[in-house]
Amino acid sequence: EVQLVESGGGLVQPGRSLRLSCAASGFTFDDYAMHWVRQAPGKGLEWVSGISWNSGSIGYADSVKGRFTISRDNAKNSLYLQMNSLRAEDTALYYCAKGVVALVTRPDFDYWGQGTLVTVSS
Amino acid sequence: QSALTQPASVSGSPGQSITISCTGTSSDVGSYNLVSWYQQHPGKAPKLMIYEVSKRPSGVSNRFSGSKSGNTASLTISGLQAEDEADYYCCSYAGSSSHVVFGGGTKLTVL
Numbered sequence: 041e042v043q044l045v046e047s048g049g050g051l052v053q054p055g056r057s058l059r060l061s062c063a064a065s066g067f068t069f070d071d072y073a074m075h076w077v078r079q080a081p082g083k084g085l086e087w088v089s090g091i092s093w094n095s096g097s098i099g100y101a102d103s104v105k106g107r108f109t110i111s112r113d114n115a116k117n118s119l120y121l122q123m124n125s126l127r128a129e130d131t132a133l134y135y136c137a138k139g140v141v142a143l144v145t146r147p148d149f150d151y152w153g154q155g156t157l158v159t160v161s162s
Numbered sequence: 163q164s165a166l167t168q169p170a171s172v173s174g175s176p177g178q179s180i181t182i183s184c185t186g187t188s189s190d191v192g193s194y195n196l197v198s199w200y201q202q203h204p205g206k207a208p209k210l211m212i213y214e215v216s217k218r219p220s221g222v223s224n225r226f227s228g229s230k231s232g233n234t235a236s237l238t239i240s241g242l243q244a245e246d247e248a249d250y251y252c253c254s255y256a257g258s259s260s261h262v263v264f265g266g267g268t269k270l271t272v273l
Contacts, residue, residue, distance in 0.1 A: 075262075077208075084165070085200070085208065085251050087262040099261035135207060147253040147262045148198045150219060152207035 042066040042151045044136045049156030052126055060156055062119040062136030067151075070094070070114035073139035075149060076121050078132035078158075088134070089121065093142035104130075126160045133157050166191065166252055166265035173271040179240040182268045184252030185233060190263055192233040196255035199228060199237045202267075203248045211250075212237060239270070247272040 048060040062074070075090040089100045089110040098110055109122040119136055134156050137149035167185040174180040184191065184199075191197055197215045200208040210219050212228035215235060225240045235254070239246055252265040 077264075084249075084267040085202075085253075085264045087253070087264060090261060099258075101261075140213065144261060145196075145255060145258075146213075147196055147255050148210060148213040149200075149208075150210050152209075154207055 042138065044138065044151055044153035046134060046136050046153045046156035049134065049158045051159045051161065053162050054127060054160055056126055057122070057124045058126060058158060060121040060123065060134055060136075060158070062153060064117045064119065064136075064138070067138070069112075069117040071142060073142055073144045073146070074112060074119045075137045075139060075144070076110065076119075077135045077137050077149070077152075078130075079135070079155075080129075080132040083132075086132075087147075090139065090144035091119070092144050097144050099144050123158070126158075128160050131158060131160050164263070166254060166263055168250075168252060168265040168268045170266075171269045171271065173273055174239075174242045175273045176242050176244065178242050179238060180242060180270065181239075182237045182250055182252075182270070184235040184237070184254075184265050186235070186254055186256075186263070187233055190254040190256035191230065191235050193257070194255045195230065197228065197230060197235040198253045199226075200251045200253065201246075201248045202251065208251065242272050244272050246270060 076088040136153040138151040140148040199212040216228040
């Protein structure tokens with residue numbers, strides 16, 4: 041059974057940093073691209089970032105480019121999101137999502153975690 | 163990266179069919195047959211319903227179908243059931259610079 045379990049969310053002050061993690065199991069992790077998708081309270085889905093199977097291709101939404109860094113450790117079956125210079129508008133539930141292929145060039149996410157909540161507030 | 167345009171809400175009675183549109187541009191929906199649709203019930207994670215414009219993942223009811231014409235993709239749900247009431251999001255590949263863009267979401271109400 042595929043499982044994605046996010047962690048690392050919490051309350052953080054504007055301008056500070058936070059690192060999210062996603063532990064994956066139930067599939068061959070290094071065969072697939074992985075993504076972060078967020079959802080602000082009461083709002084829609086927003087793709088944040090994606091990373092290919094071997095970290096060779098990475099993409100970011102314009103809203104987080106230069107502030108967030110995605111990475112993965114295939115030996116640990118884990119995905120990460122380093123979030124720096126956090127803003128109030130980054131407040132959201134952050135989902136880890138599995139891609140259906142190895143590359144980031146597909147908007148198909150067939151498994152999702154339950155999300156970890158990030159709240160940016162003073 | 164501009165969000166794809168979806169109607170805020172649609173509604174239909176049990177047994178009827180509804181269609182949700184998703185309008186993008188020639189840089190995303192119009193350029194790639196890489197449109198997917200997600201269903202999200204309140205408090206739950208999204209579920210992939212359609213990928214590559216019209217393909218259904220294993221386990222998704224054949225009451226769900228997708229299509230595309232030009233810059234607009236569509237999701238049709240036939241034989242509406244109460245359990246279909248949810249939010250629906252379209253999503254498209256948008257090239258190597260923008261990567262992925264979602265629609266704003268459509269709330270489906272089954273009357």
